[in-house]
Amino acid sequence: MASVLFNIWRTNSAGGEFQEYKTEISEGMVVLDAVHQIQAEHANDLAVRWNCKAGKCGSCSAEINGHPKLMCMTRMSDMPEGKPVTIQPLKAFPVIKDLVTDVSINYRVKKRIKKFNPRPPDAADGTWRMSQGDIDRVQEFRKCIECFLCQDVCHVLREHHLHEKFAGPRHMVYTAALEMHPLDIEDRTGDLKDNNGIGFCNITKCCTTVCPENIHITDNAIIPLKERVADKFYDPIKKLFRIFSK
Amino acid sequence: MTSYETYHHDVLVIGSGGAGLRAAIEASQAGATVAVICRSLLGKAHTVMAEGGVAAALANVDDRDGWKVHFTDTMRGGQYLNNWRMAELHAKEAPDRVRELEAWGAVFDRTEDGRILQRNFGGHKYPRLAHVGDRTGLEMIRTLQDFAIHQQIDFYQEHTVVSLLKDGDRVVGAFGYDREKGLFKVFHANAVIIATGGMGKIYKISSNSWDCTGGGISLAYHAGAELIDMEFVQFHPTGMVWPPSVRGLLITEGVRGEGGVLRNNKGRRFMFDDIPDLYKAQTSTDEEEGWRYTQGDKNAKRPPELLTRDHVARCITREIKEGRGSPHGGVFLDIAWIKEKISNAPEHIKRKLPSMYHQFKELAGVDITKEPMEVGPTTHYIMGGVRVDADTQMTSISGLFAAGECAAGLHGANRLGGNSLSDLLVFGKRAGEHAAQFARETSHGAVDEKQIAAISSWVLSPFDRSDAAGAENPFEIQSDLQEEMQKLVGIVRTEAELTDAIDKIREFESRAANAGCGGNRGYNPGWHTAIELKHMLTVAEAIARAARERKESRGGHFREDFPAKSDAFSAVNISIQKNEHGEMDVRQIPKTKIREDLQQLIEEMK
Numbered sequence: 001m002a003s004v005l006f007n008i009w010r011t012n013s014a015g016g017e018f019q020e021y022k023t024e025i026s027e028g029m030v031v032l033d034a035v036h037q038i039q040a041e042h043a044n045d046l047a048v049r050w051n052c053k054a055g056k057c058g059s060c061s062a063e064i065n066g067h068p069k070l071m072c073m074t075r076m077s078d079m080p081e082g083k084p085v086t087i088q089p090l091k092a093f094p095v096i097k098d099l100v101t102d103v104s105i106n107y108r109v110k111k112r113i114k115k116f117n118p119r120p121p122d123a124a125d126g127t128w129r130m131s132q133g134d135i136d137r138v139q140e141f142r143k144c145i146e147c148f149l150c151q152d153v154c155h156v157l158r159e160h161h162l163h164e165k166f167a168g169p170r171h172m173v174y175t176a177a178l179e180m181h182p183l184d185i186e187d188r189t190g191d192l193k194d195n196n197g198i199g200f201c202n203i204t205k206c207c208t209t210v211c212p213e214n215i216h217i218t219d220n221a222i223i224p225l226k227e228r229v230a231d232k233f234y235d236p237i238k239k240l241f242r243i244f245s246k
Numbered sequence: 247m248t249s250y251e252t253y254h255h256d257v258l259v260i261g262s263g264g265a266g267l268r269a270a271i272e273a274s275q276a277g278a279t280v281a282v283i284c285r286s287l288l289g290k291a292h293t294v295m296a297e298g299g300v301a302a303a304l305a306n307v308d309d310r311d312g313w314k315v316h317f318t319d320t321m322r323g324g325q326y327l328n329n330w331r332m333a334e335l336h337a338k339e340a341p342d343r344v345r346e347l348e349a350w351g352a353v354f355d356r357t358e359d360g361r362i363l364q365r366n367f368g369g370h371k372y373p374r375l376a377h378v379g380d381r382t383g384l385e386m387i388r389t390l391q392d393f394a395i396h397q398q399i400d401f402y403q404e405h406t407v408v409s410l411l412k413d414g415d416r417v418v419g420a421f422g423y424d425r426e427k428g429l430f431k432v433f434h435a436n437a438v439i440i441a442t443g444g445m446g447k448i449y450k451i452s453s454n455s456w457d458c459t460g461g462g463i464s465l466a467y468h469a470g471a472e473l474i475d476m477e478f479v480q481f482h483p484t485g486m487v488w489p490p491s492v493r494g495l496l497i498t499e500g501v502r503g504e505g506g507v508l509r510n511n512k513g514r515r516f517m518f519d520d521i522p523d524l525y526k527a528q529t530s531t532d533e534e535e536g537w538r539y540t541q542g543d544k545n546a547k548r549p550p551e552l553l554t555r556d557h558v559a560r561c562i563t564r565e566i567k568e569g570r571g572s573p574h575g576g577v578f579l580d581i582a583w584i585k586e587k588i589s590n591a592p593e594h595i596k597r598k599l600p601s602m603y604h605q606f607k608e609l610a611g612v613d614i615t616k617e618p619m620e621v622g623p624t625t626h627y628i629m630g631g632v633r634v635d636a637d638t639q640m641t642s643i644s645g646l647f648a649a650g651e652c653a654a655g656l657h658g659a660n661r662l663g664g665n666s667l668s669d670l671l672v673f674g675k676r677a678g679e680h681a682a683q684f685a686r687e688t689s690h691g692a693v694d695e696k697q698i699a700a701i702s703s704w705v706l707s708p709f710d711r712s713d714a715a716g717a718e719n720p721f722e723i724q725s726d727l728q729e730e731m732q733k734l735v736g737i738v739r740t741e742a743e744l745t746d747a748i749d750k751i752r753e754f755e756s757r758a759a760n761a762g763c764g765g766n767r768g769y770n771p772g773w774h775t776a777i778e779l780k781h782m783l784t785v786a787e788a789i790a791r792a793a794r795e796r797k798e799s800r801g802g803h804f805r806e807d808f809p810a811k812s813d814a815f816s817a818v819n820i821s822i823q824k825n826e827h828g829e830m831d832v833r834q835i836p837k838t839k840i841r842e843d844l845q846q847l848i849e850e851m852k
Contacts, residue, residue, distance in 0.1 A: 018755055020798060028489020028610070040721035045765025049287075051455045054495050054605070056384065057290040078427055092462055103401075107288065107395075114307025115396045116351035125346055130359030135353050139378065142353055181351065211486040 006038065006075070008046070009163035011097050018086070019043075019193055025076050030083040032060050032071035033176040035087065035099070038243050041095040047098040049141050055212060058147030064087045068210045103148050114196065116178055119188040134182045141221060143213040144172065150207035150217055166197035169207035169217045176221035181226070189225075189232045198222070236238045248702040250421075251429035255281040256685040257678070258420060260407050262563065263291035264383075264671035265650025266441035266676070267390035268669045270344075272678025273439075274397040278685050281433060282394075283422065284403045285442075285457045292443050292455040293670070296383025297498035297601065299365055299375025299452065300671070301664030302340035306357055307364040307546060311372040313337040313493055317844070320665060322524060323369040323554050324629070324658020325801045326848075327475065327813075327819060331636035332656040336665070343671035344376050352389040354378055366540060369554045369662040371528065373542070378499045380601045386667060403636040405431065405489065407461070408777060410438065410469040410646070410702045417646040421701050425774070428767025436685035439677050440466055440632060440648040441670075445785045449625035450725075451730040453485055459778050460785030461590040461819045462652040465786055466632045472642040473822040474835070475654045476785075477792035478802045480661055481737050482740060485624025487576035492609045493782055494624040497579065497602060499663045501619075502551040502744035504598050505540040506581040508562070508568035509618070511526030516577075517550035520561055525553055527852075556585075556660040556802045559623040563737050566622065576622035582615055593690070594809035625736055627666060629657040629802060630792065633821070639677035642823075645684065645691075646770045649677035654767035659801025708763040708776035717762030720776040727754050729783060737792050740807045744794040753788045757774050759784060759850030791832050792820040 003062035004025045021038045032053055035055070040048045051057040053072045060071040065086050070177040079085050093101035121126045156162050167175070173193060178184050192198045204217045215221070232238075248383040255275040259266045262284035264757035274280045284291070284817075303316040316337035321328050348354065348362065354376050355363040364373040378385040396454060404425035408484055411419040411432070417432040442462025445669050446454025467473055484497040502508075521529050530536045535548025551558070562577050581599070585591035592615035596603050598789050599614070605832050606612040631654040639647045650670040657665065711717040734747035758779040763772035799805050825831045840848075 023265065026490065029491045030609070033491045040719070040725070040770060044719065044721065044763050044769040044775075047769040047771065049480075051286050051457060052292070052295050054295060054457070055602070055608070056381075057286075057294045058456065059286060059290050095550075100769055103287070107403075111395050112390075118349060118351075121349075124248045126349075127361065128348065130356055131360050132356040135356065138353050139355075142378070142388065143381065145294075146385065179352075181353065184351075245417070 004034070006034065007084050007086045008035070008038070008100060009088040011095055012048070015096070018164055020084075031071055031074045031076060031085065031087065034076060034085070034130065035071060045079045046082070048094070048101045056145060058145035061147045061149050061152065062092055063090065067153045070147060070149070070212050073212060077165045090148065092152040092154070092158040093148075105163050106146070106148055106151060106170060109171050110174060113167070113175055113178070114172060114174040114186050114188050114191065116181065116184055118183040120186045121235045128183055137220060138177050138180050140215055141173045141180075143215055144170065144173055145213060147212060149210045153206045153210045155204065155206065162197070162200060169222065171196065172198065172201070172225060173215060173217055173221045176225055179225065189228050192225055193229045193233055198226055248430060248699050250573055250698065250702070252432045252434065253281065254434045255283075256435065256437070256438065257277045257437050258433050258682045259283065259439045259441055260420060260465070261290055261441035261650070262287070262401070262668070262743040263293040263441065263443050263650065264270050264386055264390060264667065265674035266291070266439070267387070267394050268671050268674030269441055269649055269678035269681065270399050271394050271397055272675045273388065273682040274399050276679060276682035278682040279427065280399045282362055282399055282401050283405045283407055283420070283433070283437070284401060285406055287403050287524060290403055291387065293383045293387045293460050295453070295455060295496065296386070297496060298367060298500040299377030299664050300340075300344055300386065300667035301367070301370060301374050301662065302344040302376060302668055303337060304341050304344065304362060304364060304376065305776045306361045307542070309375060314847055315371050315851065316340070316374065318848050319370055320656070320662060321658070321848055323660055323662040324656065325660060326816065327660030327837065329655030329838075330844055331634055332673070334844060335636060336656055336668060337396055340668040343668065343675065346531060347671070347740070349388065349391050350389050350393040352385055354385070360370045365500060366552060367550065367663040368480075368499055368552045368558070370664065375664040376496050377500070377709060379597070380500050380599050382667065383809070394562060395581055400430075406774065408705055410465050412469060413691030413693065416644040416691055419693055421698060423705070425769055428770065428773070429612060432693065432698060434690065436688050436690060437645050437647060437681035440613070440646065440652055441650045441674065441677070442652050444628050444651040445782075446625045448727060448731050448786045449719065450728040451485065451494040452481055452625040453494055454625070459782050460777070461781045462648070463631050464781035464784040464790070466643070466646060466648060467788065467822070467824055470643055470824060471631040471646060473631060473788055474633045474819045475792070476572070476628070476788040477796050477820055478628035478648060478659050478820055479625060480555055480629060480802045481559045481623040482626035482696070483555055483562050483623055484579055484621040487572070487620050487622040488610060493607065495609070495622055496624065496626070497553070497619060498599070500825065501579060501581050503540065504581065505537060505584045505587070506551070506579055507549070507583065508551050508558070509578045509580060510565045511572060512570060516565050517558065517561060521550055522557055529553065540752070544679045554660055557703035559737060560804060562623055564609040567669065568613050572620040575622050576620040578618040579621045580618035582617055588614070603755070607724055622640040627651060627661055629659065629661050637676070640680065640684070645688070647677045647681045649673040657702035661805065672707050699760060705777055708761055708773055710758060711762030712764050713761055716760070718757045718760045720761040720763060720772055720779060722756050723754055723761060723779055724775055724782065726799065727751070727786060731786055733784070735793060736803050737781045739793050740805065741794060744790050747790040748787065749784055751790065755783050787794070787830060788822050792822060795820045795832050795834065
């Protein structure tokens with residue numbers, strides 16, 4: 001057992017400030033355990049969002065010592081020894097209280113992306129055939145737990161607050177999962193270019209770095225989508241063809 | 247005068263896991279206006295944690311499978327206390343519900359010929375679980391969520407329901423608050439569906455999410471609905487045991503389905519030592535044959551590691567108790583050994599069980615492709631819950647429906663793995679359909695202001711005690727309850743311990759009545775916990791009382807003082823209902839007689 005000092009962001013009428021708490025850490029504890037212990041012992045009204053404590057629901061995203069992480073998957077033994085642990089809410093979203101942020105923008109953005117639209121069934125019994133090889137890449141995208149850490153770290157959203165113009169990495173992954181779904185026949189490239197602002201991404205790969213599911217967001221989702229958009233709208237030969245076929 | 251906002255919908259769904267979302271979709275497609283109350287954010291409910299798969303007799307991998315086999319497997323697994331009509335509907339309709347998910351965008355793992363792949367699981371005769379690696383629940387909830395947001399459904403995220411509202415004998419809405427600001431909301435609806443899931447968080451060691459506090463079961467009980475089978479709690483055999491902070495976290499049965507074996511500290515595969523009579527005919531006594539079964543040999547019998555969860559959990563408990571356990575009080579679950587059998591074992595394990603690999607690596611520093619896992623039983627599921635009509639999912643209260651884990655009947659005394667995900671699809675759909683119909687055919691009820699005033703003053707009472715001397719800390723009461731339930735109402739039960747548990751719950755109730763919280767109404771976990779205690783204590787008491795009533799051992803319920811099955815109890819379900827004095831009535835009610843043709847099926851497949 002060791003006593004560890006935490007600096008946790010608490011909101012107040014003036015905005016907010018870091019407050020110090022001390023709590024005992026035992027073997028195997030994760031940061032979320034420590035926050036819960038502080039809540040039970042010192043601060044019953046300390047707001048923290050969490051559900052599964054198993055890295056599966058993506059609720060407990062926060063910035064730990066400045067790094068966007070899931071609190072439930074960050075072990076205390078990985079924190080630098082003898083130094084206080086700083087926990088603050090995600091910076092890219094408005095704070096509701098303490099460590100809880102308003103992530104509702106993500107739900108609104110998702111809703112405006114055209115939904116799954118399958119081709120007619122392949123078999124008479126209403127089922128389809130897909131080979132495992134054809135769905136491997138879609139399954140990678142569907143591992144996403146919607147923790148929004150990628151949205152938090154994306155500079156287009158974090159520094160420039162362009163939430164309305166750029167859908168963000170999570171929704172690029174979501175769109176990629178639909179676009180690359182072997183059954184889907186919808187076309188979302190126009191929306192990607194115009195409404196969802198794929199051009200804002202300049203592939204710095206910050207999103208990929210923080211993804212707790214290790215999804216290759218930039219390489220496997222965003223770049224192929226950029227290529228589709230470029231192919232459709234910026235290919236000079238196709239452009240000529242479009243002009244003359246009008 | 248209480249201030250609150252009012253909302254009107256035809257159908258109100260409380261809960262946004264698989265059952266709630268499936269119900270909402272169906273009600274919306276039937277033309278009803280629908281509200282879904284999500285206690286957390288949309289898409290975060292406990293369904294997200296389901297791992298192994300969804301059981302449906304698609305017969306894609308073994309064409310001998312069909313609804314009849316699935317039906318008899320479910321009844322056998324439930325030790326014949328199941329509601330046979332629910333088991334029939336479930337087995338017949340599950341394949342359509344799974345195929346429907348594919349039409350909505352779900353991407354299940356595939357067979358060689360491009361159809362939905364199915365895997366082996368405990369108690370299922372043939373490979374039956376459609377799955378996506380070991381993250382099937384995430385695939386299902388995301389598919390339902392992404393489909394539902396394009397329907398006419400209003401989602402109230404991070405809202406909590408505190409009480410149902412009644413007009414005479416009928417449920418006509420619910421009272422709750424939003425988490426963000428703590429504002430009160432009154433939801434009027436002609437039909438209300440409870441889909442709040444389970445209650446694992448009343449135990450200390452549990453695989454469940456934060457929000458599995460038994461809320462819906464308690465809401466229904468306090469509104470007068472009948473509960474049944476509450477004594478049947480499923481302790482999943484394989485939860486993590488080390489380190490302490492992750493104790494209880496689930497390890498999918500899929501590990502055993504893929505060839506993982508259980509060993510004690512002597513290296514012995516102890517599951518071979520005790521194979522129940524009911525399963526002798528279909529269980530292998532040979533290690534080599536068991537391995538062949540997991541690799542798809544249709545002529546091989548299944549290894550004893552894939553016996554039903556109740557039995558495996560008890561065998562593990564026995565090994566630990568008799569001193570043959572692992573260093574941290576579990577037993578060993580070994581998947582790494584398959585490297586003796588296949589050349590690319592580490593890659594194979596990582597592909598089939600990615601979350602398990604990740605979970606052990608990140609949280610315990612164990613590489614499961616190289617060394618065995620330490621595992622022990624963890625509270626996982628409640629077979630009991632709100633009693634419902636098999637076809638419509640209506641409870642014993644008019645206007646109130648229930649679906650998913652909080653409803654009872656399908657699983658009897660023990661649930662088979664994979665049957666919960668199919669349960670919530672099949673009966674979520676049915677609940678949605680019949681709630682919409684009920685809403686269409688009934689007129690609006692009235693809500694009495696006095697009901698609302700009484701609830702709201704109770705809800706706010708923890709703030710009055712914030713600075714009072716001796717006010718109780720709600721988190722402490724919760725943790726004490728979890729501790730006592732684990733100790734006294736766990737896998738092995740006795741009359742004396744159950745009576746002790748009921749007394750303790752009484753004490754906790756008086757402590758909870760004195761629980762206080764600081765701060766204000768905005769996103770205040772102390773306040774929420776103080777309110778939640780009522781539900782947790784109600785459900786805890788129902789489990790303890792039902793467990794004391796059933797003086798035999800069957801399925802998930804094991805009584806050390808009555809270790810055998812009893813004929814008398816094989817014919818009854820235990821029912822719990824609130825009486826006019828506000829106390830819990832416990833009764834034995836006779837099972838409904840099974841239809842002749844279904845009984846015959848069971849006999850044929852014995």
